[in-house]
Amino acid sequence: MKVELREKPFDPLLELGRYQTALDERLPGQYGATAIFIGTMRDYNEGEAVCGMTLEHYPGMTERHLQRIVEIAFQEWPLLDALVLHRIGELQPNDPIVLVAVWSAHRAAAFAACRFIMEELKSKAPFWKREDTAAGSRWVEHNTPG
Amino acid sequence: MVMHIKYFASLRDRLGRAEDRLDAVGELTVAGVWAALWPEMPLPPNTLAAVNMEYAGPEQVVRDGDEVAFFPPVTGG
Numbered sequence: 001m002k003v004e005l006r007e008k009p010f011d012p013l014l015e016l017g018r019y020q021t022a023l024d025e026r027l028p029g030q031y032g033a034t035a036i037f038i039g040t041m042r043d044y045n046e047g048e049a050v051c052g053m054t055l056e057h058y059p060g061m062t063e064r065h066l067q068r069i070v071e072i073a074f075q076e077w078p079l080l081d082a083l084v085l086h087r088i089g090e091l092q093p094n095d096p097i098v099l100v101a102v103w104s105a106h107r108a109a110a111f112a113a114c115r116f117i118m119e120e121l122k123s124k125a126p127f128w129k130r131e132d133t134a135a136g137s138r139w140v141e142h143n144t145p146g
Numbered sequence: 147m148v149m150h151i152k153y154f155a156s157l158r159d160r161l162g163r164a165e166d167r168l169d170a171v172g173e174l175t176v177a178g179v180w181a182a183l184w185p186e187m188p189l190p191p192n193t194l195a196a197v198n199m200e201y202a203g204p205e206q207v208v209r210d211g212d213e214v215a216f217f218p219p220v221t222g223g
């Protein structure tokens with residue numbers, strides 16, 4: 001299991017490939033399902049063009065809650081491994097924000113756990129988005145429902 | 147009794163500072179901490195609180211040395 005905050009842009013597919021290659025050596029032949037979610041920054045929100053974004057977090061609390069969310073997923077489903085990467089700092093449109101990847105023997109657990117981790121992260125992990133628009137910067141007040 | 151207070155995101159911007167220190171006598175709740183620091187401002191609706199990095203309700207008792215944080219709804223992911 002790996003849970004990390006990243007201050008610089010990352011390539012989720014490259015990260016995923018590297019992690020899964022290492023996983024192949026650790027748990028050869030065990031996983032039959034990998035579920036992946038990648039969240040990416042859009043260039044519009046609430047009807048306005050967005051040209052940049054800053055992701056603030058609560059150092060210590062954010063890491064603790066992300067870790068706990070993944071641990072709960074491991075208690076709920078028969079998972080083999082999980083990888084969660086989340087950006088902090090300044091982002092541009094098209095920058096990946098979050099990667100959640102889950103490995104299990106069968107697809108039901110992988111799909112369910114990936115969704116669970118993502119929804120829990122969005123509602124419980126202390127992150128806050130501030131968007132830059134032509135009119136200035138504004139805090140995002142709530143997440144979209146899904 | 148000393149408590150360390152933190153504010154994040156839009157709430158920090160609105161209050162104009164990121165941290166406070168509160169010296170208090172006697173038992174205080176999370177709501178009491180806010181009231182002691184901002185007597186003329188009710189806690190803004192939807193504000194969340196944490197004590198020592200765990201989510202806390204307004205009636206949770208705060209202890210000496212605790213870190214109390216106030217912040218708006220989270221918007222990560």
